[in-house]
Amino acid sequence: MSADTIKLRLAGVGKRFAVAGKPDAVAVDDFSLDIRQGEFLVVVGPSGCGKTTVLNVLAGLDTATAGTVTIDERPIAGPGPDRGVMFQDYALFPWQTVRGNVGFGLKYGPAGASLSTAARNERIAHTIDLVGLKGSEDKYPHQLSGGMRQRVALARLIANEPDVLLMDEPLAALDAQTRTILQDELLRVWGQDRPASERRTVVFITHAIDEAVFLADRIAVMTAHPGRLKTIVDNPLPRPRTDATRALPEFQALVQRIWSLIRDEAYRATVA
Template sequence: MTAPAAPAKPPVVEFRNVTVRFGDFVALHDVSFRIEDVPNRGEFVTMLGPSGCGKSTVLNLIAGFQQPTSGEVLLHGVPVGGPDSDRGMIFQQYSSFPHLTVLGNVTFGMELDRSAGRLSAKGRHERAMDLIAQVGLSGHEGKYPHQLSGGQQQRVAIARSLAVEPRILLMDEPFSALDEPTRLEMQELVVGLWNRIQPTIFCVTHSITEAVYLGERVWIFCTRPGQIVYDIRDAIPQSPGLTPMAAQELPAFKQAAKVVGEAFRKVGDSKRAAPSR
C-alpha cells in the first residue's frame, strides 16, 4: 500500500491580492506571488523599477513594518503581525550603532534574544567572530563604525543581520552608496553567503547588471499603480565562485542583461506614455 503523500509546505512568503494606499496614492495594487519552501534552498529575488513603484513597500510588508490596506501577507502560511528575528533587513544607509564596536554590533541582536534556544555568552561570541570572518572583517572586531569605510560598515550590517539566523533577508538598495569596485566586492560576498547559508533574499536595486548577477528571479515593477509586470526566472546559470566582472563577460549574462534591460525600458516607456493624473 502506498503511503499518503506528505502535505505540501506553505510558501516561505505569499502575497494574496495585496494593495497598499497612502491617501490617494496607490503604492501597490492587487499584487500576488508565492516563494515556495524548497528544502535547503532559499530563493534570491531582485527587484527593479522606477521610483515609487512599491519595491520598498514589498520589503516593509514582509518585514512587518507596515500592513496592507487590503489583501494578505503570509510567512509560512501565517499572517505577518510585525517584525521578528526570522527576518533581517539591510538598508541603503549604514545602520551600525555608533557607540558599539564591530563585535558589539554583530552580537547586539543575539543579546536581545530571550528564547529557550538562546546561545550562551561564549556561543554568541563564537558565532559573531565566525560571521565577522565570513564577511571579511577579521582583525577589525574592536573598531567603531566611524573607523570603517562604507563597504566595511555594510559588511557589519550583513553580519549583524545574519547573526540571529533569519530565514528571510531583506535588502533595500544596500550597495547604492558604494563606489563601483566596493559594490562588486559586496555583490560577490552576498552571493557567497547566500550559497553557504541559504536564506530567502529579496533585494531592491536600480542596477540591471546587479539584478541579473544576484537574482535567481528578477522582478520588474511598474508604477501608478505599483505592480510586478515581469518575473524573469533563471536569467543566468548559477555559478558559485564566479565574480561579477567575470560573469558580465559571459554570453549568457549579456543576453540576460539585454532581456532584463529591454523589459525595464518598456516599463519606463509605458510610464512616459501614460496620461498624467
C-alpha cells in the same frame, strides 16, 4: 524543507496611503507573488513604483490595505526574528565597536536568547570572519570605510541567522569595486554553495540591472505607478556565479532583456 516550499506569499496585496485633502495614493495594487524557500528573488522597477512598500509589508513594518501576506503560511502581523531587514542607509550604532554592532541582536534580541555566552561570541566571530572584517573587531563605525560599514550591517543582519533576508538597495551607496566584492559575499552568506533546501530566502531590491542578473534566481519586474507585477523573469545562469559569469554573452543578453522590460516603465515614471 523542500526547495519547492513557499516561504513568503503575497496575494492580491494593495497599499494605499492617505493624503490630506486628496484621494488616497495607491502605491501598490493587486500584487501577487510566491517566493520559494531558499530562493534569491530580486525586485526591480522604476523609482517610486512601490518596491520599498512591498518590502516593508513583508518585514511587517507596514501593513497592506488589501490582500494577504504570509510567511510559512502564517499571516505576517509585525516584525519577527525570522526576517532580517537591511536598508541602503542601514545605520550602525556609533558607540558600539564592530563586534558590538554585529552582536547587538544576539545580545539583546530573541535570536541569541537560547545561546550561551561562548556560543554567542563564537557566532559573532564567525560572522565577522565571513564578511571579511577579521582584525577590525574593535574599531568603531567612524574608523571604517563605507564598504566596511556596509559589511558590518550585513554581518549584523546574518548574525541573527534569520530565515529570510529582506534587503532594500543595500549596496547602492558603494563604489563599483566594493559592490562587486560584497555581491560575492552575499551569495556566500545566502548559501550559493549549499543545496537549495539549505539556503536562506532573500528578497533584494536594486536599481542596478547587472546586479539583479548576477544575484537572482528570478527577477520580478514591477510596473510604474501604481506598482504591480509586470513580469517575472527566470535567470538560467549557472551557479556558482563568479567574475566569469559577468563575461558570459548570456549575462549581457539577460541584462538587455530586463532593461528593455523596464525601459517603458521607467520612462512612464519619469514623465508622469
